[in-house]
Amino acid sequence: xxxxxxxxxxxxxxxxxxxxxxxxxxxxxxxxxxxxxxxxxxxxxxxxxxxxxxxxxxxxxxxxxxxxxxxxxxxxxxxxxxxxxxxxxxxxxxxxxxxxxxxxxxxxxxxxxxxxxxxxxxxxxxxxxxxxxxxxxxxxxxxxxxxxxxxxxxxxxxxxxxxxxxxxxxxxxxxxxxxxxxxxxxxxxxxxxxxxxxxxxxxxxxxxxxxxxxxxxxxxxxxxxxxxxxxxxxxxxxxxxxxxxxxxxxxxxxxxxxxxxxxxxxxxxxxxxxxxxxxxxxxxxxxxxxxxxxxxxxx
Numbered sequence: 001x002x003x004x005x006x007x008x009x010x011x012x013x014x015x016x017x018x019x020x021x022x023x024x025x026x027x028x029x030x031x032x033x034x035x036x037x038x039x040x041x042x043x044x045x046x047x048x049x050x051x052x053x054x055x056x057x058x059x060x061x062x063x064x065x066x067x068x069x070x071x072x073x074x075x076x077x078x079x080x081x082x083x084x085x086x087x088x089x090x091x092x093x094x095x096x097x098x099x100x101x102x103x104x105x106x107x108x109x110x111x112x113x114x115x116x117x118x119x120x121x122x123x124x125x126x127x128x129x130x131x132x133x134x135x136x137x138x139x140x141x142x143x144x145x146x147x148x149x150x151x152x153x154x155x156x157x158x159x160x161x162x163x164x165x166x167x168x169x170x171x172x173x174x175x176x177x178x179x180x181x182x183x184x185x186x187x188x189x190x191x192x193x194x195x196x197x198x199x200x201x202x203x204x205x206x207x208x209x210x211x212x213x214x215x216x217x218x219x220x221x222x223x224x225x226x227x228x229x230x231x232x233x234x235x236x237x238x239x240x241x242x243x244x245x246x247x248x249x250x251x252x253x254x255x256x257x258x259x260x261x262x263x264x265x266x267x268x269x270x271x272x273x274x275x276x277x278x279x280x281x282x283x284x285x286x287x288x289x290x291x292x293x294x295x296x297x298x299x
Contacts, residue, residue, distance in 0.1 A: 043147040145190030168262030176284035213271040
């Protein structure tokens, strides 16, 4: 808490307008005392958002691209609706808060040439680049975290394993609060300075109750299993948890650690049970700290 910005504290208390004002003032104060420039953020380039930051500033700015790379088929309006959903939904400490800003004006000298080229190429609907200024018509501010795929590559084995276990807990915490992340690749999650895994890519996020979790229909034909197209009909909201191991991006010891703690995520029964609990009005207990950091009963 002592390291949180004043703006973040306001937002935590529900005073979002005050918080946004403080966040913007904090950014202006940083710009007034630095020689750095905005640059494209570390990590895999997104298909939907262009993300940039400053090396010594722990906030990222995200702009919606004009056109989304295949296989993304969302619209700009739909992406904004996802961020609005996160703004209104119980985030369970697992969804990075995103604040929306409009018409922010900066000196052009604050942007690297690589970033200016990317903004002009990918985000012409959200940015106006002049001779001396850059105006962001619409941008999101988010706390900067280390992308999980980078963290598990660079961290020591014990820290990487702990992050993978908490990655599964993050997915489960979101499920308990009626959120399904959609795209569960490691690159869409990040690790905070406290070692907590959070989710920050919202373009495929939806309410858990909107999903239809199914088992893969059996087949006796080996050719059908290898075919590029499925041998059965799939609706838009159909989810097949049995396929998750192929898309999470985990392998070797890290995959073994994940499956030792969270193999239930591969079963439709887990997700259906969570849906039933939500419909029944059950309130799940979600703790912001690891078990070893909590006070014991009676203390």
